Amino acid sequence: MSEKHGEMKCPSCGSENLPGTLFCVQCGTYLPSGGPLRTEPFSEQSQMRARPWTRDSGNDDDRVVGIELEVLETHRRVLLSAESDILIGRLDAAHGIFPEMDLTADGGLEHGVSRRQARIYVREGGWFVEDLDSTNGTFLNDERLTPYLPYRFHDSDIITLGTLRVQIMIHRESKAVI
Amino acid sequence: MNKTLDPTTDYYAVLGVSDNADQVEIKHAYRALARKLHPDSGNGDVAAFRMMQEAYEVLRSPALRKAYDRQREARGLGPQIPLQCDITLSRQVVQVLSVPQVVYVLVDIKPPQDLSPVRLPLNLALVIDRSTSMQGTRISNVKLAAMNLVDSLLPEDRMAIIAFSDRAETLVGSTGAQDKTSLRSAISQLVPGGGTEILQGLRMGLQEIRRHANRNYSNHLVLLTDGRTYGDEEDALAEAQLASADGIGISALGIGDDWNDLFLDSLARRGNGLCEYIQSPAQLHTLLQNHIRDLSSTAARNLSFDVNCAEGAELRAAFRAMPYMSDLKPQPGQAIFLGNLGSEAIVVMLELVLRSPRSGERRVARLNIAGQVGGASEPMSLHRDVFIQFVESPPTQGPPTARLVNLLARLSIFRLQERAWEALESGDVRQATSLLESAATRLFEIGYRQLGQATLKEADRVARSGEPTMSGRKTVRFGTRGLTSRSSEQWR
């Protein structure tokens, strides 16, 4: 993810790298996976294709467009679209694991986050989290999840991945706007 | 007929002859085709007939043919080295920025499927360390491996055996392999004793190879040692450089933990050979056998390549990524040697730094690859161009291919640890520690737990003592070097 102008700052060690660099020269971090305090921009296209609101979703009157996750440890915020399932874990380029939410730069390894830790997704207008049989477990408001079962969660809930705590902010778009 | 040459048409292919066909062949080919394609014949083809006529008009005239050949060569369409060479870029469209930026170029060099490797006769010198430290099982394992090697030679091969400690002696001069008895008895004479001084042994080995060296042989010196040489390193490196200019390769096999891997690595790099770390006797046997097999079985020999950068482009780094990793350390204006191409592809990763003052599509670099194929002694070459499209607004393009990212992930780990040792040599313990810790973290990330732990342990030792351990550094260096090869699975 190259900066518009100037050099790219490595999220892990803060070194400057030339745009286009894929692995930080000083520490080897995979740079395109984003950095701290950076909100992933939401392209117009993905908003248009966001999962539509369905009548079964009860009191969810507004269309879900995305979700913002804040890693409480590092205060890094990532905005992700509701368009498709979101994999949370640690990047492993070698095995083709490129999570939408990569926790490498947040000390994921030290906090026991698995490479494929959990996934979150929208169904019927509601958000769900599913643990992918991770080594150290996934918790919703401090309750451990049984692997591969969907758990519904809501705005301002806390999901814990290994020992890394992440706060949820659900973004909605009023139907009136469309 | 008033002829205009069209260098983009391959007249040789039209007539179905090779580009070194003589006038007789050309005439034969023409007559056969004319009968077949003539409009009056049953399956005549007017367009094909005209094209064939045009080809004949050009190729039968020595003057026209020469002009045509020259024009094709100028366009890079001349006789080419029959190798497959593919280029993959990390991105092809680049935004115009005020700062320099990086583009990675992955170069795959493979023999074409229909080109089977030719066995070249070997012209070898085995230079064996017989210092006191080799006493016991080490020397008997070396003897055994050397005996096995002699057994596997073919009658057209040659070998010399040199032993060295504080001084060197030729146990047997370069001998044809039909006389295996002399070679075997020379090996049995190896008795340990004395120190380790590599230079004299190296010189004697090279002298024996030079007696018979020519381009139709695979000329190679194999150095087996377990110790450190002191004071003669610079001279040894200079010898390796001279040898490589004469088409003689040098490989170094280090046994145990006490040899200097940095020195032997640069010796082998200058000698276009391989440096290997041997931890067990069984390894010595297989490594030696495989290495010798690779030396004789080559699809292409003495491959070299150079990168000509256009203005505003610069080659910042070049690495061999496969079959094993090494820093090719490119020097401006100098060709980079890649050695021989066996059945396994050679994969090279280039790091280009581009300055992009204006938009448009431009050639930023041309790669020239040269070498000899099969039994041919004349070098042939081919080139590939790297084109980049510079645009004003941020381009939308997918991520680089998984393979490129994958190789680069491993290369960046290899680079981190190589830089750590360099930092340590210049006394920067902090930087060395931090680089090793980063390398360890990345190793854990891609699932190399064992190697990651070994690297972390070495980082800890370096931080505390300011010195690497001989075994730790070798484990880390040779382990990461092999991350792109199948053998790396042992480190997971």
Ligand SMILES: [Zn+2]
């Ligand atoms: Zn970094």
